[in-house]
Amino acid sequence: MPFTFIDIERQKSWKIGLFFVILLLMYFFSALVIARMVFGNIFAKGVIQGAFNAIYIFIFAAMFAFVHFFLLSYDVTETIKEKLGATDLDPEDDLHKRLKNIMAEIHVATGNKRKMTCAVIPSPAMNALAANDFKGNALIAITEGLVSRLSRDQTEAVIAHEAYHILSGDCRESTLAVSLFGFSMPFMEKIMIYWGRLYLLSFILFKLGYLLNMLISREREYRADAGAVRMTRNPLALAEVLYLLSKNWRGTGLISSDLEGLCIVNPRLDELDESEGFFADLFSSHPPIEKRTEILLNMAHAGVAELEARRKQTATKSLPEETEKKYYALDALYAWQGPYAVAELAALPWFSPLTWVSDGSETTTKASQIPALRETLKTRIAPLEGKISEYPCPVCRQPLIQQHYEQIRIYPCNFCGGTLVDWDKxxxxxxxxxxxxxxxxxxxxxxxxxxxxRAYIMRRSKNNKTKAVSLQCPKCKRSMQRTFYSYVYLVAIDRCACGATWFDKDELSMLQCMIENKMAGEDFAEEERRNDRRAPAPRQ
Amino acid sequence: MVGLIVLAGIVLIVVWGIVTFNRLVSLRNEVQNSWKQIDVQLKRRHDLIPNLVSVVKGTMEFEQDTLEKVINARAKAVSAGSMQDKVNAENMLTQALGKLFAVMENYPQLKSNQNIMQLQEELTSTENRIGFARQLYNDLVAQYRIKQEVFPNNIFVAFFGVFNKEVYFEAEEEARKVPQADTSIRPKS
Known part of the structure; x- marks a missing residue:
């Protein structure tokens, strides 16, 4: 039977509430058991006196849990930010701007009940988590990998899911549950040595509490999914996200184990997570993605086949078009060169509006006659793809152009082809x-x-420091230092203490290309040596 | 003893009455507030449209008709007085904008313009916010109405008669579609 999100939300809320009450009862019961061990039978002096004693014990236990809860959650958002290196949104970044807009939209959808901030974890992993602390700060942290690879609707679904965790108090409740049952095992083991008889009973109680916690955590994920759909009314987008996440790296080793309950999918890849049944329900913090996706697809009246088709469709859409026209050009020595694409043609130093070109057919015309080439020539004359910035090029002293590259603001120079990028971007x-x-x-x-x-090895073996000409930083006018990007990816860059980083022509794309194709390291060196028998590549 | 029971009954009814009354009042205020939220977002859209038009104008000389429709619809929406007028004018504006976006797809040179991409992102966001605000408003109105109409609240409401029924913000079927490929599948559930 297909449930609507309202049904699911209501049903799960009941379940979670019930389990939570059981959890609390169990906590107080174990407190009673401990008291029995420490003080002996509290009902020894009659029922009324015993009841009073029990109430004292409850108050004490509640205070104990509260203090622990307070200490645990007082600064939790700051701790998470620090631990994961999350930073605030960059207002100059187009994708971050979009994220900020999405946050504002979710605020509207929830009726501005609660102020939430968003932070980005600089990692290619795909995951998101939510937390709120005692001071009333609520934080949604999302990895850069997720921001970059999801469409607008999909990001919105993720944010809505996390926002629901915050609004419904899931974050606070799960921290409370951890403070009820999480702390006590080592502490108890020390005490219990002296009172061995009831040790087993309280041990079982605490273990049961832990298991119940896991169960609640799973129910919460279902409820947050339903809540996210209530906000965005777009179950398909959330299903797509889960589908995508199940196929990608979720940040194992990045997100520590005490935070995993707060994530949208469990960062630890666990067999139990993907299986159903009694044991899986007891031991894992997240429900199987398969089941979550199925529920969402049910809401959207769609199937897995459609999901796969949509994914393929978006994948093919992002591929660059290969139908660019190529031209032959007549050079200074009256020889035909080519074929060149338009951009390549424009990059030729001898190419001018008067150059004779041909598109491979019989006719030859001057370059200025062909509209496409005229446009490129125009941009070469007045390269105004973006604004002229206030910074000069450190090499050729021409003004740098302010441009967006991969949706991030950079400052290329149109004359020498170099690029100025901020180190943190x-x-x-x-x-x-x-x-x-x-x-x-x-x-x-x-x-x-x-x-x-080679150069690096030579220099290190001779141990002489070559003094390169140092460039002047366009931003702060101090001199920049020439280094490598890293000792694995040996691309020469000029760095300034203020964060400005200068790449010569093509070096930025080369660096990207190296990292994306994993051109460094043992495997690559091995392969190169096989290709290149004459001179074995030096190893580091 | 009987007197005590009757007294307890009366106290219970009075407490129930107070709770229901307060709940209705707070719901009414929430409904009104969420209507204001729609207004805020609509204002945002009105402010963005002139920017868009001025940027697009040069490139889309042949589509003066579409542009003019957007400008007129905006003018009407800004000056609309009564609530029903407003709803109609805004629906017109949504339609006109949708058409403009659809036409813009035919101009690839617009897509490479950073300014326009920014504006389009802002407008998409605003459309979404309007949608969400409207959704919240309608959800709250539904809650408010249910609260009024269930037994025994309906007797209570008829007795006091200070709670009027709020109207839903309805959109035409065509206007519901946000002009974007991804959002076209948005079941009403």
Whole structure:
């Protein structure tokens, strides 16, 4: 029977509430058991006195749990931010701007009940988590990998899911549950040595509490899915996200185990998570993605086949078109060169509006006669793809152009082809994979890497420091330092203390190409050596 | 003893009455507030449209008709007085904008313009916000109406008669579609 999201939400709320009450009762019961062990029989002096004693014990136990809860959750959002290196949204970044808009939309959808902030974890993993602390800060953290790879609707579904965790108090309840049952095992084991008789009973109680917790956690995920659909009315987008997440890296090792209950999918890949039944229900914090997706697809009246089709459709849509027209050009020595694509033609130093070109057929015309070429020539004369910035190029002293590349603001120079990037934006450029690389760049990257490896080894063995000409930072006018991007990806860059980083022509794309194709490390060196018997590549 | 029971009964009824009354009042305020939220978002849209039109104008010379429709619809929506007028005018505007977006798809040079992409993102976001605000408003109105109409609240409401029924913000079927490929499948559930 297909449930609507309202039914699911109501049903799960009942279930969670009931389980939570049982959890609390169990906690107080174990407190009573401990008291029995420590103080002896509290009902020894009659029922009324015993009842009073029990109430004292309850109050004490509640206070104990509350203090622990307070300590645990006082600063939890700051701790998470620190632990995962999450940063606030960058207002100059188009994708982050979109995320900010989405947050605002979710605020509207929930009736502005609660102020939530969003932070981005700089990691290519795909996951998101929510937390709120005692001071009333609520935080939704989402990885850069997720921001970059999801469509607008999909991101909205994720944010809605996390927002529901915060609004419904899931985050607070799960922290409370952890403080009720999480802390006590080592502490108890020490005490219990002296009172061995009831040890087993309270041990079982605490273990049961833990299992119940896991069960509640699973129910919460179902409820948050339903809640997200209530906000966005788009079950298909959430189903797509789950489907995508199930096929990708979720951040194992990045997100520590005490935070996993707060994530949208369990970062630990666990066999139990994907199985159903009694044991799975007891031991894992997240329900099987398969089942979650099925419920969502039921709401959308769609099947897995449609999901797969949509995924393929978006995948093919993002591929670059290969139907670009190629031209032959007549060079200064009256020889035909080519074929060139329009961009390649424009990059030729001898190409001008008066050059004779042909598209392979019989006719030859001047370049200025062909509209497409005229446009490129125009942009070469006045390169105004973006605004002229206030910074000068450190190499050729021309003003840099302000442009967006992979949706991030960068400052290229149209004369020498170099690029100025902020150091903290580099990881984002590397993570986002919107561009594909031509064979030329690949070959160039490969050659540069080998060349620089050799040079680096030579320099280290001779131990002399070559003094390169230092460039002046366009932003703060101090001199920049020439280093490699890293000692694995040996691309020469100029860095300034203020964060500005200068790449010479093609070096940025080469770096991206190297990292995306994993051109460094043992495997690559091995392969290169096989290809290149004459001179074995130096190892680091 | 009988007196005590009667007294307890009266106290219970009075407490129930107070609780119901307060719940109805707070719901009424929430409904009114959420209507104001729609207004805020509509205002945002009105502010964005002139920017869009001025940027697009140069490239889309041949589509003056579509552009003019958007401008007129906006003018009407800004000056609309009564609630029903407003709803109609806004629906017209949504339709006109949808058409504009559809036509814009035919101009690839618009897509490479950073400014327009930004504006389109802002407008998409605003459309979504209007949609969400409307959704919240309708959900609240539904809650409010249910609260009024269930037994025994309906007797209570008829007795006091201070709670009027709010109307739903209804959209035409065509206007419901946000002009975007991904959002076209949005079941009403």
């Amino acid at each position: 580099l990881p984002r450029i590397i993570i986002r994979r919107e561009n594909t690389w031509s064979e030329k760049i690949k070959a160039q990257a490969c050659a540069t890497l080998k060349e620089n490896q």
